[in-house]
Amino acid sequence: MTVPVRYVCPRCGAVATLDRAARLADKCVTPDPLDGWTYAAAHDDFEDADGVEVVCGAAETDGEGCGRLYYLSFVKYESGRELDPARPLDPADAPNFRFRP
Template sequence: MVSVTYYCPYCGALTSLERDAYMADKCVTKEPLDGWEYASTTDEYEDADGVEFVCIGDAEDDPDAGCGRTFYLSFVKFEGGEPVDHRVPDIDRPRFDFLR
């Protein structure tokens, strides 16, 4: 097991997760990826597609850190031996329909 750190995409607080080194990170996002299933940091997340965090920062170092918002770590997911592309959630997607 290794300790891997991640930044909250909302406030930049640093948090850590104890996990196996073989797990490949895909991205950290404000919204869950479509088609990915997430486990909490207290669940068995090794078989999940990612981990759902609640930003509390690294509570051991600074108990006042973190914004309390939820963000998502997504692991690389494979189907048929190939990595699965993800689709960005529709929330906060840029809109370019200026002529309407």
């Protein structure tokens, strides 16, 4: 069973509607892809992908858009546990190798 789901471009606010399987759980919508996630184009079958690559302003977008890519990521599991994407290290937490004053 598919359901129409609406998503907002994180850059310009244009709304896109995708028909997708009701069983898929959304994780997030981001301007950049998540590390370790695989994405399919919105016009392809994305049932087996980890997410969808949406072109803002393409056919699935209601009205005009900015023309840039953004990414819808689905919840992803490994061995029954939800995976979180790798996040870059916060500069405040990064090791400091400056030993001289």
